[in-house]
Amino acid sequence: MLHVNRENLKSSHQLIWFLIDFLMLGLLIINLSFIIWDSIYGFVAVQNLLRDYTPALQAAYHPIHERFIFYDLIFVSIFLSEFVVRWGYSIKAGIYDRWYFYPFIHWYDLVGCIPVGSLRFLRILRVISIIYRLHQYKIIDFTKTRLFQFVSFYYEAFMEELSDRIVIKVLTGVQEEVKKGSPLFDRIQQDILYPRRAMLADWLSERVALAAQEGYVPNRGALRAYMENRVDEALKQNLELSRLKYLPVVGPTIQDTLENAVGDIVANVIHQILEDLGSTSNHAFVEDIVNVFLPEPDHELHEQSRNDALIQLIVEVVDVIKDQVRVKRWRENLP
Structure with a gap:
């Protein structure tokens, strides 16, 4: 009305x-x-x-x-x-x-x-x-009004069906171009990503440091206790280490000392790694990772197998997007 x-x-x-x-x-x-x-x-x-x-x-x-x-x-x-x-x-x-x-x-x-x-x-x-x-x-x-809601519902359904078909057609074309060796991937990598390696390294370094600080520092004690318990359980299940307790007099003492030492070493190593990731010293580490994923353009000619794997990854990602596009949202509003 x-x-x-x-x-x-x-x-x-x-x-x-x-x-x-x-x-x-x-x-x-x-x-x-x-x-x-x-x-x-x-x-x-x-x-x-x-x-x-x-x-x-x-x-x-x-x-x-x-x-x-x-x-x-x-x-x-x-x-x-x-x-x-x-x-x-x-x-x-x-x-x-x-x-x-x-x-x-x-x-x-x-x-x-x-x-x-x-x-x-x-x-x-x-x-x-x-x-x-x-x-x-x-x-x-x-x-x-009911008339507007009726028309609007079927108009949205029609537009969704039409746009879904267009998007799927476009994505299928992108997959075919990538499979045939389209220069699109190379242009993205060489013209866009590679010149911005330093910016990507800085951004990733800041994000890694922030994640380490917010995720590790408040839970440092709980994580250390968890790691020590896990190491103790692993050492107790080790056959060679369990034989030390049969040594006369000093056997149990040596076993306890080794367990405590190994647990402390593992916890300290993990603590130091996360401390480094949470500080500015992680920049060199992140930069090395970025350089691995975005190598010099001259080296890419010798990495055909890596490119094939990356192309397959892109194709599978597009398949997932196409599956999501095929979901009919308008059917969820049907009475």
Whole structure:
């Protein structure tokens, strides 16, 4: 159901024009209904059917049908008069930069007024423009109507189906180009990534340091205890180390000392690694990793197997994207 916001209508500075819009909207609906009915009546079969079952109605309307152009011109004269008044107001208010811009911008109002055949049905464009203008000024809200929701749902479904097919077609083309040795991958690697190796190394270094600081420092004690427990369990399961306890007198002592020493060494090594990653000293390490993934362009000619693996990776990633594109979101909103 379409509701009119009376408060916005009363508080609007264009109340008179909005009232004219409502009047024109009513006249347009009446006129379009009249046009549709007269078009249906134009069929001889319909005239014969009315003559047989409702002769009074047929006899009353037939003279109107013969003079339809005259009655339609009455509506046209009203619409043209309203158009001229709005044109004059736009000139006076200086809405457009030139006085003759109005008829070009509102061309649909003029074309719909041509009383010839199918051009009459273009008056529906004026109905749409009036409804849109009223909606834009929050006088009415047609988005809450069932008709709009119905049309919007199937429009979104159609656009999703269409866009999905286009995207899948494009991605399939990308896969074919990558498989055939398209220079796209080489251009991305050499022209975009390689010149920015230093920037990538700096960014990754900062991200690694931030992740190490936020993830390790608050949980340092718990991680150390966990690592020591894991090392102790591993050492207890070691057959060679378990034989030390059979040594007379010093066997158990040596076993405990080794377990504690190994656990402490592992925990300290991991602690030092994470401390280094959480500081600026990780930059050289990250830079080496970046150089491995983005080697000098001259060395890439000798790494065909690596490129083949990377191409296969890209193809599989695109396959995953295509599978996600195939998901029909609009079906989730079906009742």
